[in-house]
Amino acid sequence: MNGGVLLEAARRDGRLALSAGGMWTAERAGELEGLIEGVIARHQRGAGADIDMARVERLDTFGAWLLERLVRGLAAAGGEARVVGLPDHYRGLVRQAEEANRLGPTPTRAYPFAAAFAAVGRNVGEIGRDMAAMAGMLGALVAAAGRTALRPGTFRFTSMVHQIDRMGWRAVPIVLLITFLIGGILAQQGLFHFRQFGADLYVVDMIGILVLREVAVLMVAIMVAGRSGSSCTAELGAMTMREEIDALRTMGLDPIDVLVLPRVLALAVALPCLTFLGAMAALYGAELMCWLYGGMSPEVFLGRLREAIGLNDFAVGLIKAPFMGLIIGVIAAVQGLAVEGSAESLGRKTTDSVVKSIFVVILLDGLLAMFFAAIGM
Amino acid sequence: MTQAGSNVVVRVRGLEVGFGGVPVLAGLSLDVMRGEILGVVGASGAGKSVLMRTIIGLVQRRAGSIEVDGIDPAAAPQGIRRAVERRWGVLFQHGALFSSLTVRQNVQFPMRENLRLSRRLLDEIALAKLGMVGLPPDVCDKHPSELSGGMTKRVALARALALEPSIVFLDEPTSGLDPIGAAEFDELIRTLQRTLGLTVFMVTHDLDSLHAVCDRIAVLGEGRVITEGSIETMLASEHPWVKSYFRGKRARLAARAA
Numbered sequence: 096m097n098g099g100v101l102l103e104a105a106r107r108d109g110r111l112a113l114s115a116g117g118m119w120t121a122e123r124a125g126e127l128e129g130l131i132e133g134v135i136a137r138h139q140r141g142a143g144a145d146i147d148m149a150r151v152e153r154l155d156t157f158g159a160w161l162l163e164r165l166v167r168g169l170a171a172a173g174g175e176a177r178v179v180g181l182p183d184h185y186r187g188l189v190r191q192a193e194e195a196n197r198l199g200p201t202p203t204r205a206y207p208f209a210a211a212f213a214a215v216g217r218n219v220g221e222i223g224r225d226m227a228a229m230a231g232m233l234g235a236l237v238a239a240a241g242r243t244a245l246r247p248g249t250f251r252f253t254s255m256v257h258q259i260d261r262m263g264w265r266a267v268p269i270v271l272l273i274t275f276l277i278g279g280i281l282a283q284q285g286l287f288h289f290r291q292f293g294a295d296l297y298v299v300d301m302i303g304i305l306v307l308r309e310v311a312v313l314m315v316a317i318m319v320a321g322r323s324g325s326s327c328t329a330e331l332g333a334m335t336m337r338e339e340i341d342a343l344r345t346m347g348l349d350p351i352d353v354l355v356l357p358r359v360l361a362l363a364v365a366l367p368c369l370t371f372l373g374a375m376a377a378l379y380g381a382e383l384m385c386w387l388y389g390g391m392s393p394e395v396f397l398g399r400l401r402e403a404i405g406l407n408d409f410a411v412g413l414i415k416a417p418f419m420g421l422i423i424g425v426i427a428a429v430q431g432l433a434v435e436g437s438a439e440s441l442g443r444k445t446t447d448s449v450v451k452s453i454f455v456v457i458l459l460d461g462l463l464a465m466f467f468a469a470i471g472m
Numbered sequence: 473m474t475q476a477g478s479n480v481v482v483r484v485r486g487l488e489v490g491f492g493g494v495p496v497l498a499g500l501s502l503d504v505m506r507g508e509i510l511g512v513v514g515a516s517g518a519g520k521s522v523l524m525r526t527i528i529g530l531v532q533r534r535a536g537s538i539e540v541d542g543i544d545p546a547a548a549p550q551g552i553r554r555a556v557e558r559r560w561g562v563l564f565q566h567g568a569l570f571s572s573l574t575v576r577q578n579v580q581f582p583m584r585e586n587l588r589l590s591r592r593l594l595d596e597i598a599l600a601k602l603g604m605v606g607l608p609p610d611v612c613d614k615h616p617s618e619l620s621g622g623m624t625k626r627v628a629l630a631r632a633l634a635l636e637p638s639i640v641f642l643d644e645p646t647s648g649l650d651p652i653g654a655a656e657f658d659e660l661i662r663t664l665q666r667t668l669g670l671t672v673f674m675v676t677h678d679l680d681s682l683h684a685v686c687d688r689i690a691v692l693g694e695g696r697v698i699t700e701g702s703i704e705t706m707l708a709s710e711h712p713w714v715k716s717y718f719r720g721k722r723a724r725l726a727a728r729a730a
Binding site: 120121122124125128155156157160161164184187188191192194195196435436437438439440 | 571572583587588589590593596597599600601603604609615616617618633635636666667668669
């Protein structure tokens with residue numbers, strides 16, 4: 096069925112005689128395009144041409160368009176081209192093709208050098224817009240909290256408890272496991288190096304201060320950003336895409352009140368709890384490591400720990416935690432509500448949410464460390 | 473393909489489909505003739521979309537046979553099944569355009585995957601197809617989220633037609649369009665069916681579409697085809713559901729308009 100020559104060229108009375116045959120269909124379109132371009136390239140300027148379509152077995156849109164392209168190509172080379180012998184039932188199709196691609200979309204000129212600068216400019220602009228959006232969200236949350244404080248009945252307590260369950264309670268196993276391992280690893284490294292100075296015992300000081308002030312809260316915040324921040328963005332994003340957010344607005348409800356506030360508060364409650372559990376697990380890991388690897392008995396470890404750390408070290412970690420939760424929630428909400436119509440945009444915003452919240456969490460940790468150092472805590 | 477009754481493109485016999493314990497289609501038989509526009513109607517939940525999705529292989533059947541040009545795609549080996557699948561184009565109810573691709577890329581996608589074509593030809597064909605469904609060239613770099621409902625359906629139709637199918641399945645093509653847009657879309661389906669020689673299987677609720685474009689109508693109910701035939705047959709039917717559907721208040725208005 097695929098037999099038959101697609102296009103044959105001959106000269107007759109100073110005119111080009113083209114004879115088409117076989118299947119002028121999508122399957123043969125690539126081949127056909129090559130033949131047609133060849134005919135147009137070899138065509139003598141000014142000579143007329145006849146295209147005999149009588150032996151074509153089948154013609155579809157691809158074939159009809161290529162015929163039209165052949166006619167236009169020959170016409171552009173100066174001669175007029177006539178289509179003869181076209182079966183009647185293909186006339187409609189060919190007429191359709193004649194109207195196609197008359198005015199293509201205006202070609203946009205590419206400036207690769209300028210485009211590189213434009214990308215930098217856009218990114219800088221985006222950083223500014225991101226900061227404004229975060230500030231805006233923070234403001235909206237404060238306003239929502241104010242409204243809710245005036246009318247406590249409207250607060251979505253059930254929703255918040257549900258979110259605490261999802262973002263806090265269900266994160267406990269993984270948080271415990273990872274902080275336990277980190278505690279053990281820090282202790283092992285400390286023991287290995289401190290032993291060279293005979294300062295084994297100071298490992299406990301280092302672990303205690305490091306874990307309580309920084310490691311527990313940072314690890315927990317990063318894990319929660321990856322685990323719950325992303326799911327929060329994806330949830331809000333899918334709701335934006337399916338116009339659920341708009342539906343809420345039309346019912347006179349503020350999505351910030353209904354969706355964002357419970358999530359952000361849940362994160363602000365869950366993070367200190369997880370930080371506390373994480374710190375305990377890390378200290379436990381360190382203690383086990385000191386005992387099994389360093390030969391330091393648990394009594395010695397605990398005794399030294401009691402001397403090395405104060406309530407302030409413990410408090411610093413826990414004071415930082417709710418702010419981390421707040422910032423993770425704010426970023427997740429900003430990104431989630433910024434999702435546009437496409438699936439790709441949802442994916443990009445979810446990634447943005449995780450990357451940005453981890454960055455901001457670390458930045459905030461640094462700023463708070465400076466603050467606590469300044470007030471002598 | 474010279475068997476008896478080669479005018480039948482899709483032959484469905486004794487089809488049974490169910491979800492869990494609930495049967496949706498029970499012993500349904502239906503023929504789709506070459507070159508016709510078949511309208512499938514039925515109450516919500518009667519299994520119109522399920523029938524369509526079963527024919528195109530998205531839903532598993534429990535019993536019965538489905539033949540497309542004499543081949544049962546579900547039983548055929550991979551290569552033959554793909555060849556059969558290339559013979560049909562599907563317009564989903566909500567368009568199902570790929571949201572991360574532009575309109576042009578959406579239309580080009582099936583061609584890119586199945587044919588070896590130059591970039592220039594791909595662009596030209598995509599524009600030609602968009603022109604055929606009545607869209608201006610400047611939509612081609614838009615994303616699906618920027619399109620109106622009617623435009624989405626047109627782009628989806630252009631994509632369904634990308635590989636020159638001989639059968640087109642349309643799931644509620646005019647739902648969500650205003651009456652003028654719906655009438656235009658009906659007209660478009662009619663024109664394309666004539667120019668391209670298509671066979672059209674159309675699930676619809678739209679009485680205007682049934683009057684304006686369908687050659688034959690099949691009414692689904694109780695898991696099978698209650699009645700089939702031309703619009704005149706429908707109007708003459710005494711089956712209570714068919715009667716209330718085609719001779720109800722809204723139906724009279726549609727009939728007067730047509």
